[in-house]
Amino acid sequence: MSPAPIGYYVHHQGEGHRRRAAAIAALAPGRFTLIGTGVAGLRGPFETLDIPDDRPQADGFDGRDDAAERPEALHYAPYDHDGVRARALAIAGWIAERRPALLVVDVSVEVAMLARLCATPTVYVRLAGDRSDPAHLDAFRGAQALLAPFDERLEDPRTPDWVRAKTRYVSGLAVAPKPAEPEANVVMVAFGRGGSRVTGADLAAAAGATPEREWRVIGPGEPPTPCPDNLNVLGWTDEPERAIAAAGVVVGGAGDGVLGAVAAAARPFVCVPEDRAYDEQAAKATALEALGAAVVRPRWPNAADWPATLDEAGRLDTRRIAGLHDPAGLAKAAAFILDQATS
Template structure:
């Protein structure tokens, strides 16, 4: 085997891509990022841009292939899909050519299985939630190690001991948290790329209920017909970590990227977990509530409730959420992957 390390990047949302880049930046000559939509990666990242495997023309991904005869060891294996055939061929050719020391899989049980069938060790990224189905358990068993991109305190207390024994926790896989001085009058709403229930009408109503505050929204949101003066829709931004660090209160889902940036900046957090496969965000929201590290809500509040919700967030002990961060997270994660690959 060579010293090369593959890093498979799932294309749903932005979290997989962002943490892959953060880790690979510590050893760009060792890591090759592999996935769909990677053609625009900047230098010095090596990449293999795979054919798309999605079934819909609008590039949404629900994770279901509709197959009735799918083996229990697989999650997504559509039949007669040229994109699936092309991407698997590209990965097999790269493995045969480079003979990598390992492939990090973030995330896909099919890619983990393919790597193993090609005589290549895997390191599987284990996300939160109830991932005790046969396919996930096979991917966990077959991996040399598991990497979880969150703090151990956010894990399921009932996780099986053998899974915990293989897991290395890696909080802090986000940009630096320190930056500008926070502004107490700014409420920042973070909308991720993986889907959200937040829309412009709800945001406009919330902003009207707190006219003394400035609401800023980053991410893609359907706009409201009438936008109040204290609501600014910024769309996608390149400095999301900075926006989070300078907000008085942050509102967002329980994705690893948003949560990591909020923890790094120790900002008061209103968390609204979004529906995700295997209850990933709901599970993290439950742990945040138990740790009293965030105000966790089951649904978007009525407009009149926002002043009280935001005040509850401001009263939080911010050290509780900061304790879920590791300022050396990316360095440690990269060192761990290199060590495992070198065994």
């Protein structure tokens, strides 16, 4: 008799959730079903269940509604939203039909609550930052176990001891970069799908202040007008890890995807944390600075400050950021989830 399937709910904001889910599921062929909005395009030895979008709009959504009142155990529970209704029906229907051994929730307190109400244990993927609000704490309490996709040294000091004790910390969940020979004069700016407040004018000013360096930008964004000769806006790439590994210095936020790729490639890093709910990136940036693993700037530096900022990054001991990457992290995460599915 085949073992019961494992569901993996994939949040639709940002790219890191999808990449992490697909990489973990690929290590247990035929066992996982990835569930989420936009997962139908993912390819691998797993099933997918694409479910309706529940967002009020596709961009700028922080995962919370504007209701005057709602239960403290929920972040997002709007009235009269057909996407929310259809989404809950699809997840509950899949659970009823497939009788999964486990649902990995990456991430949604509402989906975790729905799974518990459908008699299904969860492993909750716990992101960084201050998640001590009632809704997150209830999701943590209701979970069979917690999985943090980052090194324990990046933990937020506000996290309660009981949450830490229930958490398995596993770094190295970014896709490993292919070997690349770094180009010392290349500054790689990496933006994730979660969005950035950096403008084309900001990029042009930085490149203009450092004419001896070649600036490359991957992720969303349009080239500025006019565009300096040493600035190349590449857009999306299928191999962001390889592009990051080839850079002399990487500039980016503190999202799991970018940070994971930088750590895996052991590249000098200028971290400019983006505004995210629950201080997720700010908390990680503070920890990176304390560890001496990155040059941290709270906002995009002025043009005149870029030469010194890049020089400072070049003096970093890259062994410190490399120490935040576990080469066996994906295998450990998959083994942990499979073990929880048999508990």
